[in-house]
Amino acid sequence: MGLFDRFRKGLEKSRAAMADRLLSVFRGRKLDDSVFDEMEETLILSDVGVDTAAELVEAIRREARRRRIERAEDLPDVMVDVMVELLGPPAPMVENPDGPTVVLVVGVNGAGKTTTIGKLAHAYKSQGKRVILAAADTFRAAAIEQLMVWGERVGVDVVRQAQGSDPAAVVYDAIQAAKARRCDLVICDTAGRLQNKAHLMNELAKIRKVAERELPGAPHEVLLVIDGTTGQNGLVQARVFKEVVRVTGIVVTKLDGTAKGGIVFPIVREEGIPVKWIGLGEGMDDLQPFDPRMFAEAICRPETRV
Amino acid sequence: MFESLSNNLQAVFQRLRGRGRLTEADVDEAMREIRRALLAADVNVKVVRDFVDRVRARAVGQDVLKSLTPGQQVVKIVYEELTELMGGSQARIRMAPKPPTVVMLVGLQGAGKTTTAAKLALAFRQQNHRPLLVAADVYRPAAVDQLKVLGAQIDVPVFSLDGAGAVEIAEAGLGDAARRGADIVIVDTAGRLHIDDALMAELESMKKVLQPQEILLVVDAMTGQDAVHVAEAFHARLEVTGVILTKLDGDARGGAALTVRAVTGCPIKFVGVGEKIEPLEPFHPERMASRILGMGDVLSLIERAQERIDLEKAKEMEARMRSANFTLDDFQEMFRQVRNLGPLDQILKMLPGMNRVKGLENLDLNDRRFRRLEAIISSMTPEERRDPGILNASRRRRIANGSGTTVRDVNQLINQFEQVREMMKRLTGGGKRVGRRQAMNALRAMGGVPGLTGPGLPSFGGADAGPPRERVHRKKKKK
Numbered sequence: 001m002g003l004f005d006r007f008r009k010g011l012e013k014s015r016a017a018m019a020d021r022l023l024s025v026f027r028g029r030k031l032d033d034s035v036f037d038e039m040e041e042t043l044i045l046s047d048v049g050v051d052t053a054a055e056l057v058e059a060i061r062r063e064a065r066r067r068r069i070e071r072a073e074d075l076p077d078v079m080v081d082v083m084v085e086l087l088g089p090p091a092p093m094v095e096n097p098d099g100p101t102v103v104l105v106v107g108v109n110g111a112g113k114t115t116t117i118g119k120l121a122h123a124y125k126s127q128g129k130r131v132i133l134a135a136a137d138t139f140r141a142a143a144i145e146q147l148m149v150w151g152e153r154v155g156v157d158v159v160r161q162a163q164g165s166d167p168a169a170v171v172y173d174a175i176q177a178a179k180a181r182r183c184d185l186v187i188c189d190t191a192g193r194l195q196n197k198a199h200l201m202n203e204l205a206k207i208r209k210v211a212e213r214e215l216p217g218a219p220h221e222v223l224l225v226i227d228g229t230t231g232q233n234g235l236v237q238a239r240v241f242k243e244v245v246r247v248t249g250i251v252v253t254k255l256d257g258t259a260k261g262g263i264v265f266p267i268v269r270e271e272g273i274p275v276k277w278i279g280l281g282e283g284m285d286d287l288q289p290f291d292p293r294m295f296a297e298a299i300c301r302p303e304t305r306v
Numbered sequence: 307m308f309e310s311l312s313n314n315l316q317a318v319f320q321r322l323r324g325r326g327r328l329t330e331a332d333v334d335e336a337m338r339e340i341r342r343a344l345l346a347a348d349v350n351v352k353v354v355r356d357f358v359d360r361v362r363a364r365a366v367g368q369d370v371l372k373s374l375t376p377g378q379q380v381v382k383i384v385y386e387e388l389t390e391l392m393g394g395s396q397a398r399i400r401m402a403p404k405p406p407t408v409v410m411l412v413g414l415q416g417a418g419k420t421t422t423a424a425k426l427a428l429a430f431r432q433q434n435h436r437p438l439l440v441a442a443d444v445y446r447p448a449a450v451d452q453l454k455v456l457g458a459q460i461d462v463p464v465f466s467l468d469g470a471g472a473v474e475i476a477e478a479g480l481g482d483a484a485r486r487g488a489d490i491v492i493v494d495t496a497g498r499l500h501i502d503d504a505l506m507a508e509l510e511s512m513k514k515v516l517q518p519q520e521i522l523l524v525v526d527a528m529t530g531q532d533a534v535h536v537a538e539a540f541h542a543r544l545e546v547t548g549v550i551l552t553k554l555d556g557d558a559r560g561g562a563a564l565t566v567r568a569v570t571g572c573p574i575k576f577v578g579v580g581e582k583i584e585p586l587e588p589f590h591p592e593r594m595a596s597r598i599l600g601m602g603d604v605l606s607l608i609e610r611a612q613e614r615i616d617l618e619k620a621k622e623m624e625a626r627m628r629s630a631n632f633t634l635d636d637f638q639e640m641f642r643q644v645r646n647l648g649p650l651d652q653i654l655k656m657l658p659g660m661n662r663v664k665g666l667e668n669l670d671l672n673d674r675r676f677r678r679l680e681a682i683i684s685s686m687t688p689e690e691r692r693d694p695g696i697l698n699a700s701r702r703r704r705i706a707n708g709s710g711t712t713v714r715d716v717n718q719l720i721n722q723f724e725q726v727r728e729m730m731k732r733l734t735g736g737g738k739r740v741g742r743r744q745a746m747n748a749l750r751a752m753g754g755v756p757g758l759t760g761p762g763l764p765s766f767g768g769a770d771a772g773p774p775r776e777r778v779h780r781k782k783k784k785k
Contacts, residue, residue, distance in 0.1 A: 041351055044345055044351055044531070045350075045351050045531050046531065047348075047530035047531050047532070049346070050342055050345050050346055108528070108553070108556070109416070109418065109553060109581065110415070110416025110417060110418055110526060110553075111416060112415070112416055139581070140452070140581070141451070141452045141455035141456050141459075142448040142449075142451035142452035142454075142455055143448075143452075145447070145448035145451045145452075146446070146447045146448035146449075146451075146452075148448075149447030149448055150447060153447075194553065194555060194556040194557070195556070195557070196555075196556060196557040197555075227416060227526070227528070229414065229526070229529050229530060229532045229533075229536075230526075230528050230529065230530055231348030231528060231529060231530025231531065231558070231561070231562070232346055232347070232348055232530065232558075232559070233348075233528040233556065233557065233558035233559075234528070234530075236557060236558075254414070254415065254416075254499075256499065257414070257499045257500065257501060257532070257535075257536075258500070258501060258532055258535045258536075259530070259531075259532040260532075262530075263530065282415075282445070
C-alpha cells in the first residue's frame with residue numbers, strides 16, 4: 001500500500017464526516033455569507049479554533065474573490081491552497097551529519113509518546129539506520145516495560161534504569177551508548193506531563209540541558225506529541241513546551257478516529273512549529289511524515305484523487 | 307486568549323449603554339460572546355447552539371436588559387444554566403444488591419483508564435470495601451504490568467490472565483472475585499476508537515459476561531469537538547451509566563464535560579486530578595461551570611486550604627501571634643503551611659481573574675523562593691530565631707554563607723519578618739486599624755509574590771523582588 005493510500009485509509013473516517021458537511025455546504029449554492037458561515041462552523045468542529053477559523057475563512061473569501069469564483073463547488077480548491085499556505089512546506093527531520101541524531105519526545109499524559117517512538121524507531125530502522133531508545137519515562141508505572149516491548153518488536157536496544165531514577169541520567173547513558181555503538185539515532189521517551197506543572201517542566205528543561213552538554217547540537221529534534229482529539233488546550237501545550245524545550249516539530253496522533261486534528265492550524269499559525277508526523281493507528285507502520293497538501297486535500301476534497 | 311466571559315459581556319453592554327435602549331441586535335451580540343467563550347472552552351458546536359438558545363430565551367424573558375448590570379445578569383444566567391445542565395450528578399457508584407458490584411471503565415486510548423481504575427479502587431478500599439482490579443487491557447504493551455504496579459502501591463489485588471482474551475479475563479475475573487470475597491470488581495479495558503467495530507463488539511461481549519452495575523466512560527478533560535462522537539458511539543453501544551473526567555489538574559477549560567453530559571445525559575460522577583494515586587474526587591457542577599467560563603475556582607482553593615492546613619498548628623500559631631511572641635520559627639511554619647496548599651502557580655490559577663494575567667503559565671512561583679527563605683531560617687541558631695535583634699553583621703554573614711544566599715537576602719527576610727510581626731502587633735493590640743498598605747506589605751512578605759495583592763495586578767515578571775523599599779520608608783515615617 002502506497003503512502004498516500006495509507007494516509008487516505010487512516011483519514012477516511014474523519015474525511016467522510018467532514019466531507020459530508022462540506023459537500024452540503026458547497027453543493028449547488030451561490031457564494032453568499034451563509035456559505036462562509038457554515039464553512040467557519042465546520043472548521044470549528046474540526047478543533048481549528050474560533051480565531052483561526054475566522055482567519056482561514058477570511059483568507060478563503062479573499063482568494064475566492066481574487067480568482068473570480070462564483071460557484072460554491074469551486075471553493076474546495078481555494079480552501080486547500082489557503083490551508084497549505086498556512087501549514088507551510090513539508091518540514092523534514094533534522095539530522096546530525098557527524099554522529100548520532102538525538103530526538104527528544106515530549107508531551108502531556110496519554111498523548112501517545114511511547115507508541116510514536118516505537119513507530120519512529122521502526123521507520124528509521126527500515127531505512128537501515130541504527131537506532132537506540134532511551135527509557136526516560138521513569139515516572140509512570142510500567143512505562144519502561146512498555147518501551148521495551150516496542151524495542152523488542154522493532155528490534156532495537158533500549159537504554160534504561162530503574163523506575164524512579166533521574167530521567168536526565170537515562171538520556172546521558174543513552175547518548176554515551178549511542179556514541180560508543182556508533183548509532184545513527186537516539187530517541188528519548190519522557191514522562192507525560194501537563195504543561196502547567198512547573199516542576200515537571202523544569203525537569204524537562206534539565207533533560208534538554210544534559211543532552212546539549214553531552215553532544216553539541218543535541219537534541220537535534222524535540223518532537224511534541226499532541227493527541228489529535230485535543231481541543232484548544234493543544235495550543236497552550238505547544239506554547240509552553242516550546243518555551244521550555246524549544247520544540248522543533250509536532251506529531252499529531254490518533255487521526256485514525258473521527259477527530260480531525262484541526263488544532264494544528266492555530267499551532268502553526270501562532271507558534272510557527274511545523275507538523276512533522278501524523279499517527280494513524282497502533283500498528284508499527286502507522287506513522288507517516290506530514291504532508292501539508294495531502295492533509296488539506298484529504299480534509300477539503302474527499303472525492304477527487306490527487 | 308483566556309479572557310473571561312464576564313469581561314467580554316460587560317464590554318459589550320458598556321459599549322451599548324450610551325445608546326439608550328438595547329435592541330434585538332444587541333442581544334445577538336451578547337449571545338455571540340457567549341458562543342465564543344464556550345467554543346474556546348471546547349464545548350461542541352451543536353451543544354453550544356442549543357445552550358445559547360436557552361440562555362437567550364431566559365434573558366429575554368427576564369428583562370435583563372433593563373437591569374443596571376445586564377452583563378452580569380447574563381453571566382449569572384449562563385452560569386446557572388451551565389450548572390444545571392451538568393448538575394444532578396451523584397458521585398456515587400450504584401451498588402449491586404448482591405455483591406460483587408461490577409464497574410467497567412471504557413474510553414479512548416490515553417484517556418487515563420488505568421490510572422483511574424487504581425484511583426477508584428483506592429477510594430473503595432478507604433471505605434472499607436474489598437475491591438479487586440481486573441486487568442483486561444490485553445492490547446497496549448505493559449498495560450497489565452502498569453495495573454499490577456499500581457495495585458501493589460495501593461494494596462489492592464489485581465487479577466490478570468496471560469494469553470487470554472479480554473472477555474475470557476472478564477469472566478475469570480468474576481470467578482476470582484468470588485473466591486477472594488471481593489465486593490467490588492473494577493475492570494480496566496483497553497483504550498479503543500469508538501469507530502473500531504470489532505473492539506466495540508468486544509466491549510459488548512464483556513458487558514454481557516460482567517453484567518456491570520456501572521459502565522463509566524473515561525474522558526480526557528482536554529478533548530475537543532470530537533468528544534461528541536466518542537460519547538455518542540460509546541453510549542449507543544454500551545449504555546454508559548456515568549462519566550469520569552480526567553486530567554483536570556491541567557489548564558484545559560474542560561468544555562468536553564458539558565458536551566458529554568449533553569450527549570449521553572449521564573452524570574459526571576468523578577474527576578481525576580493528578581498522576582499520583584489518590585482517591586478520585588467528586589464532580590462539582592458549579593465549579594466546572596466557573597472553569598468553563600474562565601472565572602476561576604475559588605471553592606476548590608478554599609477546600610484545599612481546609613484539607614491541607616494543619617488546624618492544630620494554625621490555632622497554636624494564632625495564639626502565639628496574639629501574644630506577640632511571633633518568632634522566626636513561626637514565620638517558617640507559616641511558609642510551610644502555604645506550601646502545603648500545592649504549587650503556588652496552581653493556586654494562583656484558581657483565583658478569579660488570574661487566568662487573564664499574561665505569562666502566568668510559565669512563571670516559576672514554585673518552591674525556589676520558599677526554599678531559600680527556609681534555608682536562611684534554618685541556618686540560624688535557635689537563639690537567633692527567637693530574637694532576630696541579636697543579628698549583627700557577622701551573624702548575618704555567617705547565615706548567608708550557611709544558606710548559600712547573600713547578606714542582602716538575609717536582610718530582606720528579616721525586614722519581611724519585622725513587617726509581619728509589626729502587623730501582628732497591630733492586629734492583636736486592638737489599637738489602630740491595620741492600613742491597607744501594611745496589610746499588603748505583610749502579605750507580600752509572606753508569599754514573596756510581589757504585585758499579587760497590589761491594585762491591577764502589575765509586574766509579574768520579577769517574582770524575586772522583595773517589598774518595595776519606598777513603602778517601607780513611608781511606613782517608618784508614620785511611626
